[in-house]
Amino acid sequence: MFTNKAKVMTSFLTTTNIYSSLKNMTAMCITLFALAACSTTQPNVSTMHSNGVEINDPYEDMNRKVFEFNKGVDAAFINPIVRGYQYTVPDTARDKVDNVLRNLNSPTVFINQLLQGDIEGAGTVLVRATINTILGIGGIFDLAAYEGIEYEQEDFGQTLGVWGIDHGPYLVVPIIGPSSARDYAGFFIDSYIDPIRWYMFNTDREAGYLGLTGAKYISLRSSLIDVLESLENSSIDYYAATRSAYYQRRAALLIDQDPETAGYEEIPDYDDFEDYDHYK
């Protein structure tokens, strides 16, 4: 049992080493891309619907094992780090850290907006990055948001979604957590196309880039820690609840959370059921 977990752990560690080898990285991207593309034709082993989105989880047994492994890692390492960060760094300062990290993510968001054909969205990123970098002192202050130009999260997983590629199998990735073949492929492509990564790697600042990746991860986990805790408390099968929430959240991001286009699943009128009144 333990050796299995250790294997998963080492295989994850080797994937992080990929950062040092661009060749391997490209190969990985192509494989994952192929995986995402193939998945559309795969027979649906276990499918469910969640707000109109189909959940496809053929590797559920494996996913549940990784999910348990991640829970252990969270409890032992990640959550104490995140709580420590929240305890020692005041709210306002953490807010500034998030602003800087978001601002540094602008190139990736910009590229993905263009790839999605969202010219207006790309323009928004450009304006935000300019205002916040110059007037907001390197992105510390999100002045653009005060002006009503709000941050929009875009990534290559969403771009693939806009291009009509569906999720493929649901994947729980060690350390990273809930994902899908499509979104996990997108995750690699995002770090590959990130101009900041190119710059830092070409100027021998690999360590700095890894630090930045770590900071992004802790900031993300810090924003999620309470949500995940309450989801765990309110669910019996935490794995199933997380899976459903993941698909719904990704669907909402894909349509840019536009309230005009967001359509939710119909909730029947149970008055139609003849036995409804019986239980009053």
Added chain:
Amino acid sequence: MTITNKKTKNMSYKARLFLLATATTCLFSLPHAQAASIKASGLNTQSASASIMQIAVEAHDLEKAQKFVNNVAAEGIGFLSDSTLTQDQRITEFKKLLQNSFDMKTIGIFTLGKYWRQATPEQKKEYLSLFEKMIIDVYASRFGEYSGEELVVTNARAEGKRDILVNSEVQAQNGQAIKVDWRLRDRKGSFKVIDIIVEGVSMSVTQRSDFSSVIQRGGGDIEVLLKHLRGE
């Protein structure tokens, strides 16, 4: 084709009538089946029908719905921020809020999904009361987390066939605002909340996925879920 003709020739009058009746029924039910499959096939048609519905729902209703959500939020924040109340008193207030402003039966039945129809009357009754108890327990354990968040209603629109979706943002003292949508249904002249959607994640749909996974993995037996809810 010829084979079928031969067969029908040999058929009795009654059998032919039956065949005709079946064919007619199939033909008439086809457009309905098609309509249903289109409806189920995606967000685009849903949003198209939503925009048609928007015309049908009067601006007056949307305004009323926004006011309703404001009142629910004010009531909730009222007992959460009142430091003179004990935990038991807060639970009493919360129960009152659920009873007056939420349609707990619709939420409960939706959350059980397809298994509702399979449940016996006794199971249905027990499930609904256990479900309500679970909601109260879960939220009561989180009363202490309230730290001055405010709710701002931003918009309202028609949702689906019969509902209104009120958009709001929950603003913490610091940090990002959280988008919270309230799905309301008219129940005998007054609005009731039937779902809360946080950043695109529906509480009801998530809970339903949870429950159906518990039942499925328990071999399709509702009793397995009831056991969990009973705390056994």
